[in-house]
Amino acid sequence: MLTVDNINLHYGAAQALRGVSLTAEMGKITCVLGRNGVGKSSLLRAITGQHPVSAGRISFGDASLDGMAPYARAKKGIGYVPQGREIFPLLTVQENLESGFAPLDRKDRFIPDEIFSLFPVLGSMLTRRGGDLSGGQQQQLAIGRAMVMRPRILSLDEPTEGIQPSIIKDIGRAIRYLRDSTGMAILLVEQYLDFCRELADQVYIMDRGEIVHQGLAETLDTAEARRHLTV
Numbered sequence: 001m002l003t004v005d006n007i008n009l010h011y012g013a014a015q016a017l018r019g020v021s022l023t024a025e026m027g028k029i030t031c032v033l034g035r036n037g038v039g040k041s042s043l044l045r046a047i048t049g050q051h052p053v054s055a056g057r058i059s060f061g062d063a064s065l066d067g068m069a070p071y072a073r074a075k076k077g078i079g080y081v082p083q084g085r086e087i088f089p090l091l092t093v094q095e096n097l098e099s100g101f102a103p104l105d106r107k108d109r110f111i112p113d114e115i116f117s118l119f120p121v122l123g124s125m126l127t128r129r130g131g132d133l134s135g136g137q138q139q140q141l142a143i144g145r146a147m148v149m150r151p152r153i154l155s156l157d158e159p160t161e162g163i164q165p166s167i168i169k170d171i172g173r174a175i176r177y178l179r180d181s182t183g184m185a186i187l188l189v190e191q192y193l194d195f196c197r198e199l200a201d202q203v204y205i206m207d208r209g210e211i212v213h214q215g216l217a218e219t220l221d222t223a224e225a226r227r228h229l230t231v
């Protein structure tokens, strides 16, 4: 499992994370809820190695990730679907998916069929440019690209943001399938409470850079969660 132990993160003098600890277990969906600006993306940046922590430790299984470069974390199996998708707009859908080959050994450099079963639209648009896809299709592409590298933990930053309800359903189905079929750990950062409650096993709530609640999804106090999600 992924263990985040008491991390701080700063942007210059501004502190974005304060003593944040959490675990994301294999075969479970762990959801981090919080409104804009509370530090959810910063937490994922710390885990993926895109921004250094100023205190605390992060480990995956027995391996410490401290000081490890993002590409080395990807090779360890840490997959990332960033906020805003960050697909390559001028590359085709196929090329975007193939960009997930980077951390793989040569023999594993193929696109698994299950990506096209989960997101058939990607199969029918392989030669289209990423930038020509709708927002929802781009989100599916970003998840597909992360799946290409066969992650052991998949972290997703607000995958429902700006996406229409039918595609949100497909994304929810895909996330559940990945948990159940591969036993990977899923770390889902969200503001959308109902999506989180439907999917999550474990829920953390963040406010102003800190974890203010943690517990099982089925016992989540919805009123309390909503209070933290409202500005």
Ligand SMILES: Nc1ncnc2c1ncn2[C@@H]1O[C@H](COP(=O)(O)OP(=O)(O)OP(=O)(O)O)[C@@H](O)[C@H]1O
Binding pocket: 011, 014, 016, 034, 035, 036, 037, 038, 039, 040, 041, 042, 043, 083
């Ligand atoms: N590159 C940066 N430089 C300076 N401050 C930053 C930077 N990125 C984020 N911050 C600040 O750190 C705090 C946490 O931001 P973060 O993006 O982690 O929050 P978030 O919960 O993911 O919100 P959102 O959903 O809006 O992305 C905010 O106050 C934000 O303004």
